[in-house]
Amino acid sequence: MNHTTQEGINNAHLWPLTTVVDMHGRLMIGGCNVATLARQYGTPLYLFDEETIRSACRTWRTALAACYRGETAVHYASKALLNTALTHLIADEGLGLDVVSGGELYVALRAGFPPQRIHMHGNAKTRAELEQALASGIGQIIVDNLDELAMLANLTAYRSPPQPIALRIAPDIVTNTHAHIQTGHATSKFGLPLDALDAAAERLRTAPGLCLIGLHAHLGSQLFDLEPYAAEIDTLLDSASRLRDRHGFIIQQINIGGGAGVPYTADQHPFDVHALAMRLGEALTDECRRRGFPLLHLVIEPGRSIIARAGVALYTIIATKNLPHMRFLHIDGGMGDNIRPALYGARYSAVLAERANAPIEESVAITGRYCESGDVLIHAAPLPRASVGDILAVPVAGAYTLSMASTYNLTPRPAVVMVNGGSVRLIQRRETYEDMIARDVVSSQGQV
DSSP states (O other): OOOEEEETTTTTTSOOOTTTTTSOOEEEETTTHHHHHHHHSSSEEEEEHHHHHHHHHHHHHHHHHHSSSEEEEHHHEGGGGGOOOHHHHHHHHHHHHOOOHHHHHHHHHHTOOEEEEEEEETOOOHHHHHHHHHHOSSSEEEEEEEEHHHHHHHHHHSSSSSSEEEEEBOOOOSSSSGGGOOOOOOTOOSBBBBGGGHHHHHHHHHHTTTTEEEEEEEOSHHHOOOOHHHHHHHHHHHHHHHHHHOOOOOOHHHHHHHOOOOSTTSSSSSOHHHHHHHHHHHHHHHHHHHHHHHOOOOEOOOOOHHHHTTTTEEEEEEEEETTTEEEEEEEESSTTTTTTHHOOOOOOOOOOSSTTTOOOOEEEEESSSOTTTEEEEEEEEESSOOOOEEEEEEEOSSSSSSSOOOGGGGGOOEEEEEEEEEEEEEEEEEHHHHHHHTTOOOTTTSOO
């Protein structure tokens, strides 16, 4: 980097690792001029930095391996974002893949992801999805409830070798996060209640086509406190002991899910992956020793913490609205491509892509194009004075944006590009009007 012509971006921990601002104030990511890409590919546009994704994958893998003497594996939680290019990258980095639907499994297999490195989740898997998973030879199915266990037992009655499974439990651990993304409490829709574990074990006795190898739990998302993870390991090992002592099942693997927090605004601090790995390693080693287990295989499922920081959403300011005590900037995207502010009250920040480190002159509301009063991306964004046509860049946009995107108001979903070392490639084209009517069925007379 030539430090005489480039400088770091303010609040750098929110931006991709390769982000700089050139001598003219222009935002550069992956060696590419962000505003130029926005005008070349159109907006809304989602930009991903390959180096940031790869670095996050390697951070998780190396931290876990360094802090626990037993076997470890990192599985990317594809619900955060999945497409063909990202699947190739995750495979190349040696991670496993956690899928939660037939669609995610289809994308993974179509992209050539090794099926033995795929785990399938979901609290309401259909019979068709389970048949798809079984036919694909995936490495593991995480069973969420007794009804699913019964269905899976019937589907595998004559299967040889047996299908490896894990049981997901609800560990009854409450975490400090938004209620909509808490998943480990006793009343969660996810996982077997702890008092249903014995019933699951009894059902497995008559399921020769299934092989119980692991236990799974997931506490929720946007977690920054390490201690709930230690409590989770205690509960999982207690359940493993119960299965061993009462039913003779020997658990080989503990999967703690994901949930590591990601900073979205300047007042939030980065999550310490190495500190979590150390706490997990200590807790699991101690619990295995205390309960008479060998060092069990440890699996973790980060999603947001791998992809969120790597993604930046780019919008064009289409119009402004000035009121006595408020100014609106209307952009050409919004809740159709990022539902999180409306759904969770998620907070974001933004910069002008061609005046990235310019002095702040006003606080404005960044409002979307959709026909909802709740379509507000940022309620009070500090920015230089902005004008129609300016390109707005929103960081930490990689996770749970495009994966939850819709065509509300019949608005096409954005294009997606990947940047690396000064080059750019289109990895998802912009949706078209033709795409949106492709499923419509019309009679030969032209009537529905």
